[in-house]
Amino acid sequence: MACLILNDPHTGVRGIPRSSCQQKDLETRLVDYRFNDCGFRTNQPCRPGPAGLFRIVLIGSSMGYGMHVDQSQSFAARLGPVLSARLQRPVDVFNESMQWAFPASWPLRTDAMLQPHPGMILWALTPFDIENARLILPYVPNVQAELLAPLHGSSGGAGQDATVAPAPPAPHGLGSIPERAWNRLITTLSRDQATFVLQHYLYRSQSQYLAHTLSQVGASDYLQVPAPAALQDNLVVFARALRQVAARARAANVPLVVTLLPSRPQAIMLSNHTWSQGYDPNQLGRLLRRIVEADGARYVDMTPGLETMPDAGQNYLSVDEHPTPQGHRMLTTLLANALLRSGALPAAGSNNP
């Protein structure tokens, strides 16, 4: 996090240009994060690519950013070479994805999206992005607490519709003491490393992880059928952000393609071909497709390939839920297949899909 600026509401979270830092999580090894001259975790310099190159600007949040994996292992880094080989023409992926870059923050970044002269903008969403669609800045207690009051209900720079979720009202009074004490105890114990280790081993079991996730109110909204009101509200926020990004891309004559990167619960359900009544891993994709196509953008569905990938749920970190290096390899294959199948990419010798 030392390489990121977390508290600028006019840009959302952004990387510090030409910086590098390292991060080690309990489930991962030490990972390097290096940022180019305009603050993106990508190899390319911050200028248009050479003639003949088809450039995809990838936008999204932590999965696209390659959280917890080396940059070379991320699907963003792997996708360009795979597409180049399959299309027989040079394709590169200029990765502008950023940790905590949720939908409401993308209308603030449209200039940056167009700067590298892309042939396509690819927005790789996750269910977590939709769940947090209205956040411009991360819900990190110290950052968020300072910014909630001035931002709530106001416009966020270019993002007229972007707002920050109000903080839940803090309970007061003597009657709330037991509840607060209980919550404090549970929160403290939840952060304990022993608890983390226990979770890590429990959630290696896909069945237990799934049972736990589905029992959590809110965390599994996107899987529930019919879609709960909270999910629909978040989709409305996403639709507003999309409208602005799509309008800007259309004005620059750059196709906008949107996809949904599968979460671990979706991967488990689709890979095992089974899910409980009242849940549907394909629901969010269907809802997103409707919104995306209504705005004249293209939606590509990555999930069909998951059904033929056994044990796909093991390609994610047990507790953190981000993809492992194997998970990024899986996402590369799924995304390349989905893009090629959809006809969103130009044939050799053409710049237009």
Added chain:
Amino acid sequence: MSGLDGGTVSFIAYGLIVVLLANCSRAPAWRFAVLLAASVLFIHLIEPRTYALIPLAGFLAAGYLGVIALRCGIRHATVVGVIVLVGAYAWLKQYSFLPRQSFLAFSYFTLGLSYIFFRVLHLVIDAGSPGAARNIRIGHYLAYTLNFTTLISGPIQRYEDFAPQIDQQGLRPDLDTIGAQVERLIIGFFKVNVLGLLFSMIQIDALAELARPGDAVPKAYAAWRLVGCYPFFLYCNFSGYIDIVIALARLMGLKLPENFNRPFSATSFIDFWNRWHITLSTWLKIYVYNPLLITLMRRFPAAAMEQVFGILCFFVTFFLIGIWHGRTSEYVVFGILQGGGVALNKLWQVILTRKLGRKPYRALAARPLYAMVARGLTFTWFAFSLIWFWAGWPQIHAAFAGAGVTGWLAALLALWLIATIALALWESARTRLLAITAQGAPLLAHPWSRTAFVTVLATIAFLMVAVLSQPAPGIVYRTF
């Protein structure tokens, strides 16, 4: 209200509130009123739709009418009552051999119906027995059949056991009793919510692994985990719940019968069923095995046939135990494997006794190596038979297709071998640990040891349930 129908925090909290109320007075009428009101409220909280309780009310009314008819000396009331109750039970439980069109078209409350069925049937059969004329008041009948501590999954208590307890002045639980029952509550909660969860997790993941493409050895290992873990899961799930209800009832001043007695220590399949779901097997021995054997012996009074009839009656009794568990054809196979297992076990005993003589056979059966191997085989047979208990045909097909014949044979042989060694080691370790004494008493039974033990269990259970919000599987036997 969700969560009341299992070994959950809310069920225990509900039970403890009833315990507090029941102990407000020692008067029998008060304890009876609290139990009845708590049982009715319990059902209402689980099923608030009054109309959904009508089929259950009808079933209870039929049973009570049968009891009254017998008390009035109406001829053939026992036969008619049994036929009506068995028929009504099969119809309400929607057994698959009955025409679907005949079933009620709305969803109704059937939770605990199987256990109510045994209790009502026992009352009707016994009311017709010579010299068993008894006056069962409607309130007692309802408190007995709907008792919330035994409603969901038993144990199946007999009326003669229940009635005197509710009619006596309640004993105020002393500190020792409270301590022992709190200990049992925690152990039961731990079994259901921690151990049960872990065994279930392994079993479900193994099933998923069998359904995926993969190599033969990992598949055989998955089959081994699949079949080997389920008995432990079922034991923790069911016996943990029984621990909870026995403890709650004891705190209310009621003694419920034990349902388990270290079943995996059994050295034969017959012995196993004396230790597993004891109240069910005892009920069927009393009301099926004994009458059937007596009838056959009276009809065909040849001494040479006695053992053959014994084997046949064992098969029928335990086949019925199997099919009682469910409404579909899988349970017929489960019943055949239970009945077949007990019958083969009996046949083996008969043959060896004839060949060796009674005393040498007993000496052989008492040998440690024989007991070890027999214990392992008993476990393996039970574990294998349970496949038709927890799985539907599509899952069974997927599981068998996943590992193939060779894989399954290897898995079952490995299970037998490992169960033989592991269960023997467990028995030996347990004996040695219990032999360790401090101040003349077993160290493990010392209050300090027990307090430390349950504190550890309670801490782990708290971590799993409250901090990690791990959802444990529901009580399996509540669906029967």
